[in-house]
Amino acid sequence: MRVFLTSVASLALLAACNGEAPETIDEAPDEAVDEAADEGAGAIESTAEDAEDMLSDLAGAVEDEVQAAMDAPSLEQVLAAPRREADRARDQYRNPRETLEFFGVQPGDTVVEALPGSGWYGRILAPWLAAEGEYYGLNYSMGIFEQIFPNMSEEQRVRFEGWEAGFPGMAAEWGGQAAGTYTLGSIPDSAAGTADVVLYVRALHNMARFGEMDVAVNDAWTLLRPGGTVGVVQHRAPADETDERADGSRAYLREADVIAAFEARGFILEASSEVNANPDDPADHEIGVWALLPTLAGTDEDREERMSIGESDRMTLRFRKP
Secondary structure (H helix, E strand, O other): OHHHHHHHHHHHHHHHOOOOOOOOHHHOOHHHHHHHHHHHHHHHHHHHHHHHHHHHHHHHHHHHHHHHHHHOOOHHHHHOOHHHOOHHHHHHHHOHHHHHHHHOOOOOOEEEEEOOOOOOOHHHHHHHHOOOOEEEEEEOOHHHHHHHOOOOOHHHHHHHHOHHHHHHHHHHHOOOOOOEEEEOOOOOHHHOOOEEEEEEEOOOHHHHHOOOHHHHHHHHHHHEEEEEEEEEEEEEEOOOOOOOOOEOOOOOEEHHHHHHHHHHHOOEEEEEEOOOOOOOOOOOOOOHHHHOOOOOOOOOOOHHHHHHHOOOOEEEEEEEOO
């Protein structure tokens, strides 16, 4: 880099000397020679100063980038951070390092995470992106919250309505910072084309359940720049499951249905992965994924068996916006 910048300055200096002059020194009077020499010297001095300023600015920018890279923690460091001590029990099922690498997320990206919730992925993304990238939260509208919680308490309502204002503080507790928040179905025009990655991690079943799947897909399209990525991790129903049991009410969706929804909008399915698959999950639980870890809802009758399954079987899909 320094050799390149020095070459740029040298070329600038040579260009300054390339003005018009008499073909021979004998053809010009002494005064003209002196005047030309003064002008040439002034041009060289001015260009040298400009080149020095340019080099200083470029060097400063390079140093800032190097310092930012040095300040940014690695993904491994973030995953090993003490704040994730309670989260690590889920790593064996959720495979965060492999998942983020499959989605191609980089620490300098602008990433929008749908339904950050209590921060399981937030405690990874917020500190990892803080130095070089940007981290945004994307949450349900109150209309969806009201359908999920038809008997919503006043305390819940206050919490949901105050989520946008409270998210920066949550991100700070997770070890990073939030650049902002969005609401599903209400993406502002100013956000269009600003994101590198949109993540829907176990976040699509309620959108499908309440007929809002198109909203999730369209919002991702709006937010992403051309070439941007949608990363989907979703509880997976058997391919031959009935429409009723794969409508999202049990949190399981058919993989083919998810792919069709994104492709209908124009997204390209770049790749799928089995990194979050669990062949031990029959995905036929009457109360849905909540029968399994980490919730383990239901009776104690087969609790040990359900614990041995682990977490749900999940599809992992990477889409690209052309």
